[in-house]
Amino acid sequence: AQSVTQLDSQVPVFEEAPVELRCNYSSSVSVYLFWYVQYPNQGLQLLLKYLSGSTLVKGINGFEAEFNKSQTSFHLRKPSVHISDTAEYFCAVSEPGGTSYGKLTFGQGTILTVHP
Amino acid sequence: GAVVSQHPSWVICKSGTSVKIECRSLDFQATTMFWYRQFPKQSLMLMATSNEGSKATYEQGVEKDKFLINHASLTLSTLTVTSAHPEDSSFYICSAPPDYGYTFGSGTRLTVV
Numbered sequence: 397a398q399s400v401t402q403l404d405s406q407v408p409v410f411e412e413a414p415v416e417l418r419c420n421y422s423s424s425v426s427v428y429l430f431w432y433v434q435y436p437n438q439g440l441q442l443l444l445k446y447l448s449g450s451t452l453v454k455g456i457n458g459f460e461a462e463f464n465k466s467q468t469s470f471h472l473r474k475p476s477v478h479i480s481d482t483a484e485y486f487c488a489v490s491e492p493g494g495t496s497y498g499k500l501t502f503g504q505g506t507i508l509t510v511h512p
Numbered sequence: 513g514a515v516v517s518q519h520p521s522w523v524i525c526k527s528g529t530s531v532k533i534e535c536r537s538l539d540f541q542a543t544t545m546f547w548y549r550q551f552p553k554q555s556l557m558l559m560a561t562s563n564e565g566s567k568a569t570y571e572q573g574v575e576k577d578k579f580l581i582n583h584a585s586l587t588l589s590t591l592t593v594t595s596a597h598p599e600d601s602s603f604y605i606c607s608a609p610p611d612y613g614y615t616f617g618s619g620t621r622l623t624v625v
Contacts, residue, residue, distance in 0.1 A: 430614060439518070439605055439618040440556075486555065490610075498546060498610045502555045 398423040398489050398496075402503035409477055410511050417472040417506045419487030429470040430488040430500065431461055440486065446470065447492070457481070482510045514540050514608050518617030525596055525624055533591045533620045535606035541586035542609050547579075550603040550619075559604075562589040596624040 403418040421427060428447050432440040444455025451463040461472045470487060487503040490496070515538040525531050535545055543564040548556040560570040560581050568581035578600075580592040593600055605619040 432616070437522075437621065440607075440616040442614060442616075445614065490614075498544065498614075499558050499561070500546070500548075500556075500607070500614065502557075504555045 398427065398491070398501045400487050400489050400501055400503035402485075402487050402506050404506050405504065406507045406509065408509045408511060411479055412476045414475050415473065415477050415481075415508065417485050417487075417508065419470045419472065419503055421468050421470065421487075421489045423468075423489060423491075425494075426492055428490045428492055429461075429463060430490070431455065431459070431470070431472045432486045432488060433457075434484045434486065434505075436483075443472070443485075477508070477510045479510050479512060481508060483508060514612035514615045516606060516608050516615050516617040518606055518620060520620055521618060522621040523623070525622070527597055527624055528595055530592055530594045531596055531622060533593075533604055533606075533622075535589045535591070535617050537587045537608060537612070540608070540612050542612060543583070543586065544609045545583065545589035546607045546609070547581060547589075547591050548605050548607065550605065552602075556605070559591075593622065596622070598624045600624050 399422045401420045409415045430445045431443040443459050444453045446453045446463045454460045459474050484505045484507050488500040517536045545562045547559045550556045559574050560568045562568045562581045562583035564583040583589045601624045606617045608615045
């Protein structure tokens with residue numbers, strides 16, 4: 397079974413400051429990792445994903461994440477946030493094959509609030 | 513990238529009635545789609561996988577008779593909440609299979625009064 401833990405339920409930050417949203421996962425098999433953003437009353441937008449290859453993954457809107465297998469982490473970072481980045485962010489994990497292929501297990505979410 | 517269209521965006525229904533939510537793939541064809549539910553201020557939980565040409569696969573604890581999932585064609589998957597009750601009020605959202613980028617629909621906010 398897989399699980400995802402997002403270590404911070406809320407992260408307040410000032411505009412133009414850097415931010416890191418933390419995500420740890422647990423799995424007995426190799427995994428695919430994802431970060432999604434959800435704006436109020438909207439669906440989920442994929443920010444980035446790690447399937448294989450380089451452990452540093454660059455996504456949309458200036459976000460990036462680094463897969464650290466030894467620490468089972470996949471933290472999301474942005475060097476300078478904007479007011480428009482205020483949203484809820486979800487980390488998710490999936491298996492690369494088998495009967496659970498395509499099924500996502502989500503973390504609890506982190507609400508990022510960017511203050512002017 | 514793959515586009516998933518979900519309708520309606522929001523719906524209010526009376527307790528005891530049924531509500532159908534549609535999830536369409538606009539630029540791809542898929543034999544499976546995934547349905548998730550998100551309670552207020554909570555994370556998303558997988559409910560079931562719809563399968564074209566066969567029965568849906570439900571996750572443990574999801575009532576099959578209450579949440580009817582059908583994959584009518586390669587571009588349409590539907591979720592019907594039958595005999596809805598206030599505790600079914602939630603955000604329901606579908607997603608495309610991995611071959612189409614793990615893309616999500618825009619979601620449906622269901623409120624049962």
